[in-house]
Amino acid sequence: MLLFTCPNCGPRNETEFHYGGQAHVAYPANPAELSDREWAEYLFYRENTRGLFAERWVHSAGCRKWFNMVRDTVSYDVKAVYRIGELRPETLERAAAATAPDQPQQLAPAQANPNNASEGV
C-alpha cells in the first residue's frame, strides 16, 4: 500500500488522491499573443521525466485541496510534499541535476538491439 502525506491531513492511502499532472507550468504572460503552436504547447506539452518529477495531486477523498509532490517516476519514492504556491525544494533540484540519467546513453543498448527494447528504458 502506497502512502502519500497530505500537507493538511497527514499520511493517507494513495487511492484517496487524484493526479493533476506536471506542477509549475506557468500561465503565459500574454496569452493573446501566443501562436496556435505556442498555445498548444502550453496546454498539452509536458515533460516526460525519468527520475524526480514535480507534479500536482489533489486529496479528493479528504480535504479536497491541491498540493505539489516531487516523486521519482522510476522508484515511485515520494521525495517531497509542499503546498501550492511554494517553490520546488532547491536541494531536490540539485539532486535531480546530479542524478538525472543521460537519456540518450541509457537508450543506446535498446537502439543497438531492437529486440531487447525494454532494457535501458
Next chain:
Amino acid sequence: MGNTALNTEVAALRRSPAHHLWTDFTVGSVAGERGVTLREVPFQRMVGIRVDPASDTGARIGELTGGLPLNSGDVTTGESGAAVLWLAPDEFLLVAPDDGEPGSGALVASLVEALGDGAGQVIDLSSNRTTFELAGPSAQAVLEKSCAADLHPRTFAAGTAITTEISKIPTLLWKTSDSTFQLFPRASFADYLGRWLLDAMTEFAAEGTPWP
C-alpha cells in the same frame, strides 16, 4: 414556521435513509466481549461551514460553536452540544442532535447571522448525510476490514474525526469514545454501507477463536 400542528405531522412522516435496515441492525448486533452494535442515529442536524478560521467572520462563527478546529482530526464542541468537525483548512461540518425543528432551524439562522456579509458560507446539510453508530469491543476490527486509514488509537484517538473511505464510500469517521465510532456516509450510500457493515459484523457473532 414553528412547531405547528402541520409541522409536527410532517416531522412524523420523515424516513431516515437507512430506516428499512433498523430491524437488521438490531438482529445483526452482537453482544459480549467480542460484541459490536450498529444503529442509525436519524435526522442529525448538520451544517456545512466554509470560512477562514483566522478571519473576523471565522471568529464570529467560532463564538457560537466553541471555536473552529484548526487541524486535521480536531473536533470542537460548543455549549449547545453541537460539535464541529474539521474537513479542510477552510471547511467544517457542524453536527448536532435532531432538534425536530422544521426547515433549517434556529441554529442555522444564528450561524447565518454570524456569517453576515463575510466571505464564506453556512448551509444546512442535514439531509446530505446520515449517521451510523458502530460501538463495542470489535467496532475497530469491523472498520479495519474496509478502511485504509490508520485507526490504531496511537494515531486515531477518541475525540478525533477524519475524512476517509470505508469500502470505497467517502465517509466522515468520528471516534466519539474508545470503542464508539460515528460514520457519516451520504444518504444515497446508507443502504450499501449499512449492509456492508452488517456483513462485516457477522463473524463476531460466530463461535470460535476470538479475533485476532
